[in-house]
Amino acid sequence: MSNEVSTEILATHVLDLAKSGKRLDGRALDEMRHLHITPGYVTSADGSALVELGDTKVLAGIKLEPGTPFPDTPNAGVLTTNAEIVPIASPEYEPGPPSIQSVELSRVVDRAIRAAEAIDLKGLCVTPGEKCWTCFVDLHILDDSGNLTDAALIAAMAALRNAKLPAERFELGETKPLDVRHFPIETTFVRIGDAIVVDPSSAEEGTCQGRLTIATDEEGNVVAMQKAKVGAFSPQDVAELVERAFVHGNKVRAALGQLG
Amino acid sequence: MGSVGAKDIPELLDANGKRIDGRDLNELRPLKIEAGVLQRATGSAFVEWGENKVMAAVYGPREVHPRHMQENTKAVVQCRYNMASFSVDERKRPGLDRRSQEISKVIGEALESVLFVEEYPRTSIGIYIEVLQANAGTRCAGLVAASVALADAGIPMSDLVPAVAVGKVAGKLALDLRKEEDNYGEADVPMALVPKSGRLVLLQMEGHMTRDELKTAIDMGVQGCHKIYEIQKEALRKRYSIAHDGGDAQ
Secondary structure: OHHHHHHHHHHHHHHHHHHOOOOOOOOOOOOOOOEEEEEOOOOOOOEEEEEEEOOEEEEEEEEEEEEOOOOOOOOOOEEEEEEEEOHHHOOOOOOOOOOHHHHHHHHHHHHHHHHOOOEOOHHHEEEOOOEEEEEEEEEEEEEOOOOHHHHHHHHHHHHHHHOEEOOOOOOOOOOEEOOEOOOOEEEEEEEEOOEEEEOOOHHHHHHOOOEEEEEEOOOOOEEEEEEEOOOOEOHHHHHHHHHHHHHHHHHHHHHHHOOO | OOOOOOOOOOOOEOOOOOEOOOOOOOOOOOEEEEEOOOOOOOEEEEEEEOOEEEEEEEEEEEOOOOHHHOOOOOOEEEEEEEEOOOOOOOOOOOOOOHHHHHHHHHHHHHHHOOEOHHHOOOOEEEEEEEEEEOOOOHHHHHHHHHHHHHHHOOOOEOOOOOEEEEEEEOOEEEEOOOHHHHHHOOEEEEEEEEOOOOEEEEEEEEEEEOHHHHHHHHHHHHHHHHHHHHHHHHHHHHHHHHHHOOOOOO
């Protein structure tokens, strides 16, 4: 099958380039793609942001609606994160129930938001045990050109920072900005032979030997991690990548912070 | 984290630094592994780890179903981690929820990292993990069981894969969390090690840790994994000696 042949040629090529510190798209091993964020892209949402990370495009929309707290957290609002990889995102799309990739994506993004306590869930409680706000973070993947995870969390955070709690619409007081307290950013690396590159393209993700996502917050904590794909990282690799994740995360936080 | 709106948070560490079940911070729960517990499977294993009971079966290499998933250059590793509805306090809806799907994916990828899949093109290696009783750390218990089941099935692999979680409870790093520590702790880092290469094939994290804490946590986990590795090997030795003596050893 020609597909397998071309995949193998590409894999060998990516590997050869990495040996001399190069990448398919000309980036340095530690260089992320150009990041562009458009907050408030969709006015029908309570908060939104379009993130373009190189050719990868993710649109995040926030909807806030009154709901019921979970029985085990009667004093807190509810956070629900969902990622949908839609057919326009890549030719690999297959109809049917959510793919395992989209399930993992939404769970890894959700984990970072939740563990970092990015939004004040207690502040979303209206009447303990009875009424609370449910915050839906919906991630629409428009173009899968690699590293959906980082792009999706940036989109989610930009959309949350852009969101207004629509209290007036539901006669629950005054509409006000959503209380966003922390700022998690995920940084994803893939192993290509002995090299480890940041912000992988889809070609790099397709041929890598292991992927590691590290979520950092603005206070110097690691708040979430996910190793995925076939491959391995040594504890020394992990320690080094954590340092790189902070450098990278702080850069992205600075860029996002300028948007206000 | 389970701390939001929680009712009564139990005392996770006492004045002597002992944990809720009397363990030290770097002490594993009792772990028993038995290989070859199922008749129909190519390989199998049962793990009893603290109050976890997990069974794993391996089938294959065999034909791929559905057929279109077949790959011409390697075996397809199909992994399913499933929890019994009665394995947790509040009945779980049967079937794979999103958590189980994610765990199936990362366990399958971790194990495929040690399997020589290129040796068996156009086949499938099926890894099935059933959690019968759960008390935190079931993904690690499942991985430990599945790894022994793969060896029991005689499927070539570069090493066994021990796994364990390290967490943070009452501000201290602790090995092999049990349920209360997982629910009310500040962080959880499950990991799986390939002892021969010293590399991690599964690594997840949720919670709050500084970079130094994370480094120490991984060191603790790696040491814990080496202990589990010995128990895995012992389970296989026992299995082989029984098989060799016609099944009536001891």
